[in-house]
Amino acid sequence: MQAIQDHYPAEFSHCYGCGPANPHGFHLKSYIDGERTHARFTPASMYSGGYPGNVYGGMLASLLDCHGTASAAAFAYRAQSRVMGDGGPPIRFVTGSLKVDYRRPTPLGVELLIEGTLCSLEGRKAVIDLTLSAGGEVCVTGVMVAVQFVAKA
Numbered sequence: 001m002q003a004i005q006d007h008y009p010a011e012f013s014h015c016y017g018c019g020p021a022n023p024h025g026f027h028l029k030s031y032i033d034g035e036r037t038h039a040r041f042t043p044a045s046m047y048s049g050g051y052p053g054n055v056y057g058g059m060l061a062s063l064l065d066c067h068g069t070a071s072a073a074a075f076a077y078r079a080q081s082r083v084m085g086d087g088g089p090p091i092r093f094v095t096g097s098l099k100v101d102y103r104r105p106t107p108l109g110v111e112l113l114i115e116g117t118l119c120s121l122e123g124r125k126a127v128i129d130l131t132l133s134a135g136g137e138v139c140v141t142g143v144m145v146a147v148q149f150v151a152k153a
């Protein structure tokens with residue numbers, strides 16, 4: 001199955017968190033499945049937080065950031081009854097705001113599950129609820145306001 005990010009136009013595929021064309025990035029891959037989006041990622045040990053065994057908060061915010069904008073794009077396609085890669089004008093979002101709540105320490109060395117659900121979609125603005133969990137326990141929650149990107153003439 002192709003990831004949402006695999007449909008980003010080549011010129012917009014350089015994101016450090018999720019751009020397929022960035023050789024140094026995380027290459028996060030997000031998928032839509034019914035009412036929910038999901039991505040899985042295992043941070044390398046260099047992304048340690050201040051005490052051993054836990055993930056650095058900036059890394060966790062990055063994962064929500066990239067998964068949130070991908071989710072917004074996927075939900076917007078669905079709202080327009082379109083499929084990604086249909087040859088029509090691409091629908092892409094950037095992060096307007098991202099609120100992150102760190103609810104418990106996130107363990108390093110295990111696969112993390114990032115999920116997104118659509119809270120609202122009005123005009124160019126999508127609000128996405130996000131969770132990040134490890135071993136079935138929610139460690140981080142977030143709310144993103146994603147804004148549809150419109151190229152300036």
Ligand SMILES: CCCCCCCC/C=C\CCCCCCCC(=O)SCCNC(=O)CCNC(=O)[C@H](O)C(C)(C)COP(=O)(O)OP(=O)(O)OC[C@H]1O[C@@H](n2cnc3c(N)ncnc32)[C@H](O)[C@@H]1OP(=O)(O)O
Nearest residue numbers: 012015065066069092093094095096097123125145147149
């Ligand atoms: C920025 C780079 C763009 C490159 C091109 C990308 C194309 C996309 C392609 C592939 C995506 C793949 C990449 C994944 C990216 C991973 C996630 C990131 O890291 S993204 C980078 C971090 N984010 C930014 O750098 C945004 C910087 N900010 C802006 O560019 C503008 O402020 C922007 C586009 C967010 C809005 O500016 P306006 O002038 O186009 O539109 P206005 O009229 O201000 O807002 C539209 C609606 O959104 C609301 N809005 C805007 N910002 C908001 C905010 N912070 N909180 C709440 N609402 C906000 C407004 O209230 C308005 O709502 P109402 O229509 O009136 O209901």
